Amino acid sequence: MGGGLRSRMRVIAAGTAFGLGVGKTAAGALTRPPETxxxxxxxxxxxxSRGLGLAxxxxxxHHGCRLAICARDETExxxxxxxxxxxxxxxxxxxxxxxxxxxxxxxxxxxxxHYGRIDILVNNAGxxxxxxxxxxxxxxxxxxxxxxxxxxxxxxxxxxxGMRAQGAxxxxxxxxxxxxxxxxxxxxxxxxKFAAVGLSLGLRAELAGAGIAVTTVVPGLMRTGSxxxxxxxxxxxxxxxxxxxxxxxxxxxxxxxxxxxxIIVAAARRGDAECAFPxxxxxxxxxxxxxxxxxxxxxxxxxxxxxxxxxxxxxTLPGAAVDPTVDSPLFHLATTLGRSAAAEYNQxxxxxxxxxxxxxxxxxx
Numbered sequence: 001m002g003g004g005l006r007s008r009m010r011v012i013a014a015g016t017a018f019g020l021g022v023g024k025t026a027a028g029a030l031t032r033p034p035e036t037x038x039x040x041x042x043x044x045x046x047x048x049s050r051g052l053g054l055a056x057x058x059x060x061x062h063h064g065c066r067l068a069i070c071a072r073d074e075t076e077x078x079x080x081x082x083x084x085x086x087x088x089x090x091x092x093x094x095x096x097x098x099x100x101x102x103x104x105x106x107x108x109x110x111x112x113x114h115y116g117r118i119d120i121l122v123n124n125a126g127x128x129x130x131x132x133x134x135x136x137x138x139x140x141x142x143x144x145x146x147x148x149x150x151x152x153x154x155x156x157x158x159x160x161x162g163m164r165a166q167g168a169x170x171x172x173x174x175x176x177x178x179x180x181x182x183x184x185x186x187x188x189x190x191x192x193k194f195a196a197v198g199l200s201l202g203l204r205a206e207l208a209g210a211g212i213a214v215t216t217v218v219p220g221l222m223r224t225g226s227x228x229x230x231x232x233x234x235x236x237x238x239x240x241x242x243x244x245x246x247x248x249x250x251x252x253x254x255x256x257x258x259x260x261x262x263i264i265v266a267a268a269r270r271g272d273a274e275c276a277f278p279x280x281x282x283x284x285x286x287x288x289x290x291x292x293x294x295x296x297x298x299x300x301x302x303x304x305x306x307x308x309x310x311x312x313x314x315x316t317l318p319g320a321a322v323d324p325t326v327d328s329p330l331f332h333l334a335t336t337l338g339r340s341a342a343a344e345y346n347q348x349x350x351x352x353x354x355x356x357x358x359x360x361x362x363x364x365x
Contacts, residue, residue, distance in 0.1 A: 039064030047125030098151035131233030148192035213271035220281035225342030238307035248338030
């Protein structure tokens with residue numbers, strides 16, 4: 001048999017295998033697998049002290065998981081631990097910056113020593129920077145990539161030896177619609193989330209034979225109170241306004257953190273490959289994949305309506321520092337749901353807490 005014919009045969013065989021795989025996946029989508037009982041399993045949730053991380057921790061506790069939560073802020077961790085303890089949950093709270101490999105290694109060692117194992121890893125920790133490109137520096141990209149990409153890879157690589165040894169595990173990575181569709185004025189965030197989507201999907205393929213299920217979560221808008229901890233640059237008040245309005249939208253535009261957590265944990269229990277919600281996110285990401293040119297044109301159109309960059313950028317500030325400068329009763333009314341979410345999910349800064357200094361503006365040292 002000639003070399004050319006053998007090559008064609010290999011291509012045909014590969015194509016057939018791919019087609020069978022797609023067919024099997026499609027058939028599986030029509031008959032969802034049962035949801036596994038999580039009672040007694042150990043779940044490590046990064047960024048578990050507030051927002052969606054706290055909502056996920058509550059939902060996992062509801063299903064009988066023993067919890068380990070981590071975050072950088074010890075005060076927030078203490079509040080979250082007390083919150084979860086009221087549910088009767090067993091909770092280990094460990095301060096950790098997931099961007100730091102050494103801290104993550106220590107975290108996983110501590111959790112494993114305490115519980116004896118880690119069954120579920122939820123990669124949730126991350127930061128959001130909202131600003132036009134002209135107001136950003138390498139620093140913002142580096143910080144967001146460190147938290148939103150390395151902060152996923154570090155815990156994942158740290159828990160894998162234990163999961164491989166026990167022949168089972170679940171890794172759930174919270175990405176974003178911004179990991180499928182580039183969002184103007186959120187370039188550091190969307191860059192990191194695109195990378196996290198690719199990492200999570202690749203892990204799913206490579207770990208399938210090890211008994212480890214990897215679920216990529218692609219949420220759209222959620223009401224988690226994130227507007228108070230996101231960072232805003234450029235025209236800070238204007239950027240904060242549009243972001244906070246989206247983070248405060250009612251259902252079905254934005255889902256509550258509680259509802260989102262239920263959807264995510266159910267997908268993890270089934271071992272789903274991907275969990276995208278709400279329906280608008282599913283449709284938007286599918287259309288963007290089919291019509292990338294149209295999606296890019298739509299994003300450019302959105303960018304035209306976003307705030308123009310100031311002539312003299314002044315770095316970034318957290319939303320909690322920007323919010324008091326937006327003196328508009330109508331805005332405060334329109335963001336009622338977002339403010340309620342911030343109070344419910346430990347996002348409000350403590351009274352009299354110091355306001356963080358602005359990060360350096362472009363061109364500064």
